[in-house]
Amino acid sequence: MRTRILVADDHSMVADGLGRIVADVADLLGAAHDGRELVEAATRLKPDVIVTDVEMPELSGIDAMRHLRMVGCTARFIFLTMHRSPELAAEALRLGASGYLLKEDAGEELLVAIKAVVGGRTYLTPRLTAHVLRQMAAPPDAxxxxxxxxxxxxxxxxxxxxxxxxxxxxxxxxxxxxxxxxxxxxxxxxxxxxxxxxxxxxxxxxxx
CATH class of the missing domain: 1.10.10.10 (Winged helix-like DNA-binding domain superfamily/Winged helix DNA-binding domain)
Incomplete structure (x- = not known):
């Protein structure tokens, strides 16, 4: 059975581009364009994997994930973002994300990340790995x-x-x-x- 994926980005062109990338390896369920739309779509469609930006209107991708986890959503989250902040990546992983990579690397690396998280592993872009591991070893911020x-x-x-x-x-x-x-x-x-x-x-x- 092919993996069922939902994508979310507040820029329609980016969301469409992500949809074309993942369609080669998975069934694309749709695209959301803000955090609340993501929550509604994920609750209704029950995807296996959600590929989302961090920064979106209404709710951030991280807050959307927190809300969905509270209502029992088991989808694996991959955050695809332009933000290189190790603190942000560490927070996403602490809160239950399965993947974190940069938009500039979207393409082949996204497909690698999807394969990893479907297999039960965590994927973190090599560009940030060392910094994020140091951040996760530190106490969580307020x-x-x-x-x-x-x-x-x-x-x-x-x-x-x-x-x-x-x-x-x-x-x-x-x-x-x-x-x-x-x-x-x-x-x-x-x-x-x-x-x-x-x-x-x-x-x-x-x-x-």
């Missing part, structure tokens, strides 16, 4: 220890949403939102909302 709700609040604060808007979107009280924000400020060592925004951008929780 952002990687945030709960899903805290990451949701951080993302919405960084997008400029007001407390009432966040409360309405998450279906919680304004006081609860304020409490989460205070906890975020404390845990992340922030003195202002601007500091939270900078961290969210650096961690690719929201686009630059």
């Amino acid at each position: 952002v990687s220890t945030l709960s899903d709700r805290q990451r949701q609040v951080l993302r919405l604060v960084a997008l400029g949403k007001r407390m009432k808007e966040i409360a309405s979107e998450l279906d919680i009280s304004v006081r609860t939102v304020e409490g989460h924000k205070a906890q975020l400020m404390d845990r992340l060592g922030c003195e202002s909302t601007a500091d939270l925004v900078r961290i969210a951008i650096k961690q690719h929780i929201v686009p630059q």
